[in-house]
Amino acid sequence: MRVKFWGTRGSIPVAPTTADIRQKLVAALTQAAGRQLDTPARIEAFVDGELDWAVRHTFGGNSACVQLDAGDPYYVLCDLGSGVRGLGNHALATRRGEPAEYHVFMSHTHWDHIMGFPFFMPAYIPGNVITIYGCHAWLEEAIRRQHGAPSFPVEFAQLGAEIRFVRLEPDRPYDLVGFRVTAKRQRHTGDSYGYRFERAGRVVVYSTDSEHKLDDPAATRAFAEFFRDADLVIFDAQYSLADSISIKEDWGHSSNVVGVELCQMARARHLCMFHHEPTYDDAKIAAVLAETRRLEEITRDGHTVLVSSAWDGMEIDL
């Protein structure tokens, strides 16, 4: 199974600023100083092999959208953030007009998780079938009402694809689109739902927009069970721990520290930090990643958790 990240940013999409680009150029040229970079091949080798990752690369700025690709002829997605626009364009380009099925599991209906749908081109094309799963009673209404006046020029009814909505119940395993799927209610304004996907001995947990209260050991244990032995946990690590339990308490997000602790408790193999803080630039996200890897290292109790930080375009093979 391959997990592809189309959008990884939290709260609102962001793009690099002129100052960000300048900072990267200065860092790259500083690192290049004194080297013999007189041919395109040497420059490319330097950029790809020596330049710091966060200088030559970006974590990206699209909001949440993750694809689970198990080699099926249909698409399985989590959330419809702005990242789904790229996936839609990619699907149209590679399928050359052939219709497809899209199955989308929604964590919740906050704006950053649904805003990509009006720009999801397959939704406009007859023959495509889009099934949107979720636990919220208002799921369909939330998706519908962002189309049409006064918010958008195209009414929902004008969309050419067949669009279905399927209500799921949390804590109940479903066999859907080749996966065993279980949803779990999470602490977030209006509730959010995490999903545990199991298939052929592999487990992926998608758990974003989820705040964890540190004075509730029963809830902590329940999440550790939800993450149990997962091959990959995609985890909302938007805030620092200090922020998440002080000035940003009850804002509905979690931290890298809690992500490490839960994955250690659950004996999960890979923690992938997700829903990055929109005010963080690439250097800051890279610094958080380095710190989190160090935290995992110094608190390890015999079980190693691989730690990564999701970026738009990242692919993880399980």
Next chain:
Amino acid sequence: MILTPVRYADVVVLTLQGRLDQSTAEDVRTALAPHLERCAEGQDHLVLDMAGVDYVSSAGLRVLMLASKQAKAQKGYLVLVSVQPLVQEILEISKFTLILRTLPAVRDALAETSPAGLAAFEPR
């Protein structure tokens, strides 16, 4: 996790031992409570000696944050001393260095906050 209080004039030094994690956090919170009540302007100063603490989890950090918050609200003095290097790293990674004040040793806290406490700590 054991809290041992030692008084030096108007300063109470609480020595913590072991792991401050989810299994001990609430006990520590309960044990801290009476000392925190007196950690106020014109009353006791509170020093948490962390030399014997080798791990602090998020649940433990929360207890320390609540203690700091209460002391601040009461205009009291609360500081952590002798924090082990690994615990110091956890404080830095979690950004708790922005919330909790640390000093190298008990003596530094006494020297900073209470001449009478320092005199009691270092009798002539």
